[in-house]
Amino acid sequence: MTALTTLAASVHLASVETIIAAGVFVVLMLGAFRGDRSLVPLTWVGVGILALAGVHLAIVPHGGATGFGGLYIGDAFSTFLKVLILAGAAASMVLALPYLKTTSTGRFEYPVLIMLSALGMCMMVSANDLLTLYVGLELQSLAAYVLAAFHRNEAKSSEAGLKYFVLGALASGILLYGISLVYGFTGTTSFTALHGIVRGTATADIGTLIGLVFILSGLAFKIAAVPFHMWTPDVYEGAPTPVAAFFAGAPKAAALGLLLRVAIGAFGGMTLDWRQIVTFASIASMLLGAVGAIGQTNVKRLLAYSSINNIGFALIGLAAGSREGVAAVLFYLAVYLVMTLGSFLAVLQMRGPDGEPVETLAALSGLSRTRPGLAAAFAVFMFSLAGIPPLLGFWPKFAVFQAAMDSGLYVLATVGVVASVIGAYYYLRVIKSVYFDDPAPAFAPTDSRVNTGLLTAAALFCSPLGMLAITPLVGAATRAAAALL
Amino acid sequence: MTFPVLSVLVLLPLLGAAWILLAPGGEDARAANARVTALVVTLLELALGIALWLTFDTSTAAFQFVERIDLFAPFLSWHLGIDGIALMLIMLSVFLMPFCILASWQSIHTRVPEYMAAFLLMETLMLGVFASLDLFLFYLFFEGGLIPMYLIIGIWGGARRIYASYKFFLYTLLGSVLMLLAMIYMVSVAHTTDIPTLLTFDFAPAAQPWLWLAFFASFAVKMPMWPVHTWLPDAHVEAPTAGSVILAGVLLKLGGYGFVRFSLPMFPQASANLVWIIAVLSVVAVVYTSLVALVQTDMKKLIAYSSIAHMAFVTAGLFVFNTQGIEGGIVMMLSHGLVSGALFLCVGVIYDRLHTREIAAYGGLANFMPRYALFFLLFTMASVGLPATSGFVAEFLVLLGSFGASTWLSAGLTMGIILGAAYMLYLYRRVVFGTQERKEVLAMPDLSGREIAILLPIALAVLWMGVYPTSFMVPLRAPVRNLLARLHGAAPRPENTVVATAAGTRIALSGSAK
Numbered sequence: 001m002t003a004l005t006t007l008a009a010s011v012h013l014a015s016v017e018t019i020i021a022a023g024v025f026v027v028l029m030l031g032a033f034r035g036d037r038s039l040v041p042l043t044w045v046g047v048g049i050l051a052l053a054g055v056h057l058a059i060v061p062h063g064g065a066t067g068f069g070g071l072y073i074g075d076a077f078s079t080f081l082k083v084l085i086l087a088g089a090a091a092s093m094v095l096a097l098p099y100l101k102t103t104s105t106g107r108f109e110y111p112v113l114i115m116l117s118a119l120g121m122c123m124m125v126s127a128n129d130l131l132t133l134y135v136g137l138e139l140q141s142l143a144a145y146v147l148a149a150f151h152r153n154e155a156k157s158s159e160a161g162l163k164y165f166v167l168g169a170l171a172s173g174i175l176l177y178g179i180s181l182v183y184g185f186t187g188t189t190s191f192t193a194l195h196g197i198v199r200g201t202a203t204a205d206i207g208t209l210i211g212l213v214f215i216l217s218g219l220a221f222k223i224a225a226v227p228f229h230m231w232t233p234d235v236y237e238g239a240p241t242p243v244a245a246f247f248a249g250a251p252k253a254a255a256l257g258l259l260l261r262v263a264i265g266a267f268g269g270m271t272l273d274w275r276q277i278v279t280f281a282s283i284a285s286m287l288l289g290a291v292g293a294i295g296q297t298n299v300k301r302l303l304a305y306s307s308i309n310n311i312g313f314a315l316i317g318l319a320a321g322s323r324e325g326v327a328a329v330l331f332y333l334a335v336y337l338v339m340t341l342g343s344f345l346a347v348l349q350m351r352g353p354d355g356e357p358v359e360t361l362a363a364l365s366g367l368s369r370t371r372p373g374l375a376a377a378f379a380v381f382m383f384s385l386a387g388i389p390p391l392l393g394f395w396p397k398f399a400v401f402q403a404a405m406d407s408g409l410y411v412l413a414t415v416g417v418v419a420s421v422i423g424a425y426y427y428l429r430v431i432k433s434v435y436f437d438d439p440a441p442a443f444a445p446t447d448s449r450v451n452t453g454l455l456t457a458a459a460l461f462c463s464p465l466g467m468l469a470i471t472p473l474v475g476a477a478t479r480a481a482a483a484l485l
Numbered sequence: 486m487t488f489p490v491l492s493v494l495v496l497l498p499l500l501g502a503a504w505i506l507l508a509p510g511g512e513d514a515r516a517a518n519a520r521v522t523a524l525v526v527t528l529l530e531l532a533l534g535i536a537l538w539l540t541f542d543t544s545t546a547a548f549q550f551v552e553r554i555d556l557f558a559p560f561l562s563w564h565l566g567i568d569g570i571a572l573m574l575i576m577l578s579v580f581l582m583p584f585c586i587l588a589s590w591q592s593i594h595t596r597v598p599e600y601m602a603a604f605l606l607m608e609t610l611m612l613g614v615f616a617s618l619d620l621f622l623f624y625l626f627f628e629g630g631l632i633p634m635y636l637i638i639g640i641w642g643g644a645r646r647i648y649a650s651y652k653f654f655l656y657t658l659l660g661s662v663l664m665l666l667a668m669i670y671m672v673s674v675a676h677t678t679d680i681p682t683l684l685t686f687d688f689a690p691a692a693q694p695w696l697w698l699a700f701f702a703s704f705a706v707k708m709p710m711w712p713v714h715t716w717l718p719d720a721h722v723e724a725p726t727a728g729s730v731i732l733a734g735v736l737l738k739l740g741g742y743g744f745v746r747f748s749l750p751m752f753p754q755a756s757a758n759l760v761w762i763i764a765v766l767s768v769v770a771v772v773y774t775s776l777v778a779l780v781q782t783d784m785k786k787l788i789a790y791s792s793i794a795h796m797a798f799v800t801a802g803l804f805v806f807n808t809q810g811i812e813g814g815i816v817m818m819l820s821h822g823l824v825s826g827a828l829f830l831c832v833g834v835i836y837d838r839l840h841t842r843e844i845a846a847y848g849g850l851a852n853f854m855p856r857y858a859l860f861f862l863l864f865t866m867a868s869v870g871l872p873a874t875s876g877f878v879a880e881f882l883v884l885l886g887s888f889g890a891s892t893w894l895s896a897g898l899t900m901g902i903i904l905g906a907a908y909m910l911y912l913y914r915r916v917v918f919g920t921q922e923r924k925e926v927l928a929m930p931d932l933s934g935r936e937i938a939i940l941l942p943i944a945l946a947v948l949w950m951g952v953y954p955t956s957f958m959v960p961l962r963a964p965v966r967n968l969l970a971r972l973h974g975a976a977p978r979p980e981n982t983v984v985a986t987a988a989g990t991r992i993a994l995s996g997s998a999k
Contacts, residue, residue, distance in 0.1 A: 368599075383632060388658075389625040395560060398621075398665070405669045413669075417662035424658055428635070428651060436639045436647055470557045 010067030013074045014126070015060050016053045016082060020119045023049030024112060031108030039106045043093050046111035050090045050118065057082055064483060066128055070190050073128035080330055080480035081125040081257040088250030088337050089118035091454060095345055096242030098448040102355045105151050105240065113150075114246060117143035121254035125261070130179045130189040130215075133258060137175070137222065140251060141168050147246065148239040160238025167221070167231045175218025181211030191266040199269035212267055216277055219262065222255035225315060226284035229308045233292075236304035241357060244300055245344030248307045253333040256314060260326055263318060264484050271321045278319045279412055285312025286419035293426040298359050299347050302426065303340070306385055309423050310336050313387075313397055316416055320403035326481035328399035331474055335396045335462075342458030343381045345451055349374050351444045358443070364430065366439030374443075375434045377459040384462040386427035387420050392466035399474070489552050491565040491616045494533050494575070498605035498612075501526035505602045516597035520590060523601035527582040530608065534579035541572055543960045546967035548618060548681055561621035561678055569960030570745055570815060571615040574738055577822045578611050580946070581734045584939045585727035588830055592726060592837050593641060600641060603633040604727065611735050615742065620668050620678040627703075627739060628661050634720075634728070634736065642723040649716075649723035656716040660706030667699030671751070684750050684971070697755035700748050701762070707740030708796045711770035721789035722842070726833030729785065733792050734826035738818045741799045745815065749803065750971045756804065757972070763804040764894050770797035771901030778908040784832045784842045787912055788825060791868060794901055795821045801898055802883035806972055810886025811965050812958060813879055819957060820875035820950060824867045827943045831861045834936055835916075838929040844912065849921030854931045858917045860940045865913045867947045869906045875950035 011018060027042050027049070062079040066072060093111050100106040120140030127133040145168060149161025183189050185207035186197050198208070221228040236244040263274055289309025296302040314336070317329035349371075350358045368375035384393030397420060404413040446452050461469065505519045542549060548566035555562045567575065585604060593600050610633065613626030631654055639650035672678055675686045688696060706713045717737075721729050749756050771794050778790035795817065802814030834857060835850070836842055851858040867874035870881075880902060887894045921927055932940070950957055 368596075388628060388632060390629045394625075394628075398560065398669075401666065402669045402673070405666065406673050410666075413666055414663075417666055418659070421655060421659045421662060425651070425655060428654060431635075432639060432647060432650075435636060436650070467557050470560060474559060 006067075009065075010072065013061055013065055013067035014072055016056050017119055017122050017126070019053045019056060020049060020115055020122065023053075024115045024119065027108075027115065028112050031112060034108075036107050039100065039108050039110065040097060042108050043097060043111045046093055046115050047090045049115070050086045050093075053122075054083065054086045057086075062483075066192075070192060071129045071132045072126055073191075074126060075480075075483035077257070077261065077330075077480045077483040078122075078126045080476055081253060081333070082122050084253045084334055084337050085118055085121045085125070085250045088253065088341065089114050089121075089246070091341055092242060092246035092249065095245060095341075095348060095451055095454060096240075098451060099240060099242050099348060099357070102351075102447070103151060103240065103357070105153075107150075109146075110150065113143045113147050117147070117246075118250065121250060124254045125257045127258065127261070128191045130182065130191075130266075133262070134172075134176060134179060137255075137258070138172060140254065141172065141222075144168075144247065144251060147243045148235055150243055151240045156238040157240060158238075160235045163231055163238075164235045171218045171221030171228065174214050174221075178211045178214025178216075178218060181214060182208055183211075185211060191261065194266040195268060198267055209270070209273055212270065212274060213277065215262060216259070216274060219255060219259045220281055223252055223259065223311050224304075224308055225281040225311050226288045226308065227281075229285065229288070232308055233296075233301045233304040236300045236307075237298055237359075241300065241344060241348055241359075244303075245341055245348070248303065248340040248344065249337045252307065252311065253337055256311070256318075256329065256333060260318060260329060260484065264321065264326060268485070275319055275321060278315055279409070282312050282315035282319055282412065283415050283419075285309065285315065286416060287312075287422070290419050290423035290426070293423070294429075296426070297361050299350070299361055299364070299430075300359050302361065302430070303343055303347070306343075306423075306427075307340060309419070310340075310385065312419070313400055313416060316404050316409075316412060317400040319409060319412060320400070320407040322403060322407050323478070323481045323485040324406055325400070325403035326484055327474065327477040328396065328403045330477035330480050331399050332396035334473055334477070335392055335466075338458050338461050339381055339384050339393055342377070342455060342462060343385065345455040345458060346374060346377050346381060348451060349443065349446060349455070351447070353441070353444055355444050355447065361430065361433055363440050363443075364433040365437035367434045367443075369439045370442035374455075377455055378434050379431050380459045380462050382427040382430045386424040388424070390464040390467065392462045392464070392469070395467070395470055487552075490533065490537060491550050491567065492552060492563075494530065494537070494579075495565065495609055495612045495616055497530060497533075498526055498608040502602040502605040502609075505598050505605070508598070516594075519598040519601040520586070523586045523605055524583060526605060527579070527586050527608065530579045530612075531583060534576050537567075538572060538576055538960075541567075541569070541960060543569060544963060546963040551618065553618075561619050561625070564619040564622060564679065565616045566618045566681075567616055568964045569962070570742070570964050572960050573815065573819055573957060574615045574735075574742055575612055577738065577819055578608065578615070578735045580942075581730060581822065581826050582608050584826070584830065584943065585730050587935060587939050588730065588833055589725065589727045590935065592833065596640065600637070603637050604731070607633040607637070607731060611731075611739075614739055618680045620672060620680055620683065622678075623680070624661075624665060624668060627743075628658070628665075630736065630739070631657055634732070637728045638720055638724045641725045641728070644723070645719070646723045649719040652716045653720040656713070657706050660703040660713070663699045664703035667696045671696060680746070686751070688752060690754050693752040693755035694759060697748055697752040697759055700743065700752075701759075704740040704743040704748065705766075707743065708737060708800060709740070709793060710766050710797065710800060711773055711793065712766075714770070714774070714793045717793060718786050718789040721792075721829075722783060722785045726829060726836065729829040729833075730826040733788075733829055734822040737792060737796055738822060741796070741803065741814065741818045744800065744803050745811070745968070750968055753972045757806070760804045760806075763800050764891065767797040767801035767804075768894060768897030768901075770794060771801075771898055772904065775901050775904035775908060779904070779911065781908075782844055784844055784912065784916070785829065786842075787844070787908065788828050788832065791905065791908065792821065792825050794905060795825070795868075797901070798880065798883050798898060801894060802886055805886045805890035805894070806969070807886050807889050808965060808969060809882045810890070811968065812961055813882025813884075813886050815961055815965075816875070816950075816954065816957065817879035817883060820867070820879040820947070823943055823947050823950070824864055824874075824876060827860075827864045827940060827947070828868060830939060830943075831857070831864060834932065835929065839926065844915050846923075847916045847921075847926065848919040849926075850917045850929075852921065853927060854929060856932045856937065860932070860944060861917060862913065863944050863947065865909050867951070869909050870902060873948065873951045875947045875954070877951055878954045 123136030145165040151157035224232040293305035317325040384391040387397040551566035553564040610630040617623035774793040781787035870876040
């Protein structure tokens, strides 16, 4: 009986994941029998399932209860990230519909794969064991590999899928190797146990340390932190735009959340050891993301470098290693998710006369004359990504700098602000094209009211009006961070 | 609850901008609506500003009209309030704005609604800077001003507008982010973002130089001080006339305001120890940029360089640690705001007619544009610092103050005055005197009613400030006295007690009379 109650409690703890898993099968079966023409209703069913899972987040325990023999944890930290993941996944499903239709890639697997990926991400952020982490990460990644190659008739998309798969598999291997080392030297894979062991030893065991380095490397690949970022521009460029939008959003949030949990939750006692690694990755990402973007002529590649750059800033908060730092990262992720989804929504509006996608920066020239609303949205997202106050995108950067300064990381913060100035240059380039240049041929008018609505909502959120969201967002992020530290 | 006058003052232009952008109608109707709305809003702002001045209590250094809402916790709060220094700079801003709108009435004919909205947005951000009592709210307004100015230069600017807009944006951004770090540090030490509290907080002497330098990086770029001034000539030359006016009239004052509000009172020891940086850079700037101004062939560029020289007077004055110097520095800011703004408007007048800024293209204007020549002469003289103009009061006070600190500093600054007279008179001679044969130049009409309506009020203000500066200095007294009390003990050498004999100096000395 007790075994049953324990199981019931564990399933209850993982009810969000259970709902998504059950929903995936329903959608898959419906799709298999009804075919691709049911893509639109299936997408909305998928959104409904994710929404249902989201509602459940309020019910499931999030006070730090563990389940499945300590493999799984439900705390405020995972809840915060799951909200981001579900929102990001749902938005990515909806915003893809017009694109899938015009490029005749409208297959019913699209919502299924996104949901599977979301399931994996939810597992990742709730992982309390290195193996749960691995399983969740693989589930997320495998779905993502397929998504990258979703436009299967196009060579670029297949190339993106293959690149992503090969490099991703390599990263998974590195991660798994690290996990085995840690297990070998500490005798456990549980975060709770690791936390106790690592804290207990006065000096870090060299084997554990090497294992940790491998684990961090594997995770750095998933968040596209330098020096494991090479796949990002190619994959973003090659993958269908809505897929790139998805990649840039929720999976980054999930993987960075996971990184936080591993670094602070499991290896919190080794902060001084991993801080230098994170600091390096942070500085390198910020600088390379800023410099690498300067020469880009493709908007999607530019946004890929922008995401590398932004992850570098978010890592500053992790390097701080304090509760404020974690809260800053979570706040950063929330705002980043909206900014990046919004930017891609704006890119999705770039369509030639026949509705075909356009991706060059030059095509944006003079957009402010032909589509003033879209131009304003671009300006909001670019200034926001560049971190110029009073746009909302400034405040997460501010929060991570504040955390770094409080932790005495003055050099890191200084490099960070300098990198933000370098980065501002290429965001300004986009605005320059949009506002200063003579008009290029106009884009086709918008083809989806839902996307226009989403775009407007995202732009309003990133505008100074979004500052009204600071208090609740930071409050939630601080409570979530308190669960870790 | 009292009427939140500062919030209204700050947010009203924003509402106007929103209405201009969202107003329906055809292109012409929207443009007309934009012009009228912008003018009405800026005039309302001016009226509000005058009301503010009339009800302002000049006897105290405390912040007035304070309002506070903890809207964006934990990062910042909506906390506004002004002292006399902020009041005068707010007055300068609201005074210049209607003329900017009027000056753009006809010269801007593309994308009028966006243009007017950008200017109103600019006004919100400038007033916000002067009215903020929260450290990060200040930063938000300070930095946010980059966005509209970037767009104004980039969209409506001249041939090299894109280069100039980038340079303007990135230069000032780099300076500001270092200040941001210093602010974050200050808040982490003092545990408050409240400026009045920070003004009395004593930061550790070891940390002060770093904080001071970080703030200096930002304000020196904004001022701009030599050698980080190079963005200014580019930005001025490429910006549309009204953009130049706002840039010279108000945006450059943000740096000086920053020195008075932050660097001096918050880091008094560092200010005293590092004053040599300011003194050296100021003297170099005065002499060097004046020499550069002498050889310019572009009118706007010449005035831009003269702005840098005048701003060096401001920094020199602010950092001599006595009443005359600080008051002189602030009056110089006000005077320069009016005079250089007016000079840019004067250039704009003839630029609108001939579409060139080359000095060589003009000449002999006195013969067929006498009214123009008169106004231009008045502002040229004010820039040179002729008695009975605002420039004289400012330069005299700064020199008097600097004489107490160092005679070498005074000598250097005086060189600048001589050179200033040289380049301004040289400019005036080349543009206005001589003879003119070219038909298209001779065909230029004299000032229109609209243009006189723009220049006359500024001319009157310049004369008023030159003849009876007390009106403008009364609000400054209490805050400056307060500032000096804060600096006392940190000053590099005892306060100068030279009693000047010239009648004009009584104004200055009465402020420090014990």
